[in-house]
Amino acid sequence: xxxxxxxxxxxxxxxxxxxxxxxxxxxxxxxxxxxxxxxxxxxxxxxxxxxxxxxxxxxxxxxxxxxxxxxxxxxxxxxxxxxxxxxxxxxxxxxxxxxxxxxxxxxxxxxxxxxxx
Amino acid sequence: xxxxxxxxxxxxxxxxxxxxxxxxxxxxxxxxxxxxxxxxxxxxxxxxxxxxxxxxxxxxxxxxxxxxxxxxxxxxxxxxxxxxxxxxxxxxxxxxxxxxxxxxxxxx
Numbered sequence: 001x002x003x004x005x006x007x008x009x010x011x012x013x014x015x016x017x018x019x020x021x022x023x024x025x026x027x028x029x030x031x032x033x034x035x036x037x038x039x040x041x042x043x044x045x046x047x048x049x050x051x052x053x054x055x056x057x058x059x060x061x062x063x064x065x066x067x068x069x070x071x072x073x074x075x076x077x078x079x080x081x082x083x084x085x086x087x088x089x090x091x092x093x094x095x096x097x098x099x100x101x102x103x104x105x106x107x108x109x110x111x112x113x114x115x116x117x
Numbered sequence: 118x119x120x121x122x123x124x125x126x127x128x129x130x131x132x133x134x135x136x137x138x139x140x141x142x143x144x145x146x147x148x149x150x151x152x153x154x155x156x157x158x159x160x161x162x163x164x165x166x167x168x169x170x171x172x173x174x175x176x177x178x179x180x181x182x183x184x185x186x187x188x189x190x191x192x193x194x195x196x197x198x199x200x201x202x203x204x205x206x207x208x209x210x211x212x213x214x215x216x217x218x219x220x221x222x223x224x225x
Contacts, residue, residue: 004160031211040126042203042217043161050210058212090161094211103149103207108161 003027004109006091012115019078021112023091030096032074033106034058034066037088046089049074050096081116088113119144121206123216130194130223138189138219140178140204149207150187152178153215156200164189164202174198194223 007022023032034046035058045058047066055066063085067075074093078085092106120143130136142148152164165173167180167187178189187204201220205213 033212035215040217042123043215045212048210048212056210092161097211103151103166103211105163106211106213110160 004091004093004107006089006109006112008112009110010113010115012117013078013081014117015082017078017081017116019081019114019116021076021078021089021091021114023074023076023093023109024072025074025093025107026072027093027095027107028071029093029107030071031094031104031106032068033092033094034064034074034076035090035092036060037090037111043090046076081114083116086114086116119206119208119214121204121214121216123202123204123219125219126217127220127222130221132196132223132225133193136189136191136194136198136221136223138202138204138221140187140189140216142185142187142204142206144185144206148180148182148187150178150180151205151207151213152176152187152189153203153205154200155203156197161203194221196223196225199223 004025032049035043048056049068065077089112091109094104094106122141151166154164155161203218204216
């Protein structure tokens with residue numbers, strides 16, 4: 001059973017703080033993703049990593065950075081948190097595309113609800 | 118540009134009534150589409166993909182390239198179907214574009 005865990009379910013931070021959101025997967029997946037989930041906006045991709053130390057900007061990377069030093073761990077960093085970063089953050093992982101398959105299912109973590117005051 | 122549109126934020130139906138959650142997409146190539154579901158206090162999970170042409174929990178979805186649609190249907194709604202449903206379009210390199218989601222509420 002694929003397990004994606006996120007370090008916190010709820011987090012409250014102050015404007016200007018540096019925030020770290022951690023995600024760990026135990027299925028040796030190559031791909032990892034960070035999304036934010038907002039009512040009326042759906043899921044939007046922040047960053048994507050397809051291998052250790054490899055990252056790619058998603059649709060809304062501004063104000064965020066990421067780190068992937070180990071295959072199982074993908075961190076999202078808010079360098080200076082702002083109130084408009086209050087959101088639900090979802091991490092996901094998937095195996096790399098191989099052979100004839102063009103897409104593999106993404107497995108999601110439980111989410112971290114971040115509030116920036 | 119790739120886009121997924123789910124026109125309804127909320128769909129409320131009675132138990133036993135048919136359900137249709139709408140999804141339209143824009144994509145220049147050959148699309149691969151999916152439905153993801155999030156039940157209350159549970160993780161987002163894959164419900165079905167068009168390429169499998171399967172029925173999961175009584176739900177089906179047919180890709181209509183002429184209408185650029187991938188509507189999710191179920192003939193008889195159950196209470197346990199109440200959830201948030203997201204339509205998603207495959208992009209390059211394992212990435213997805215998600216729609217804004219539709220909350221399905223099944224009432225007695």
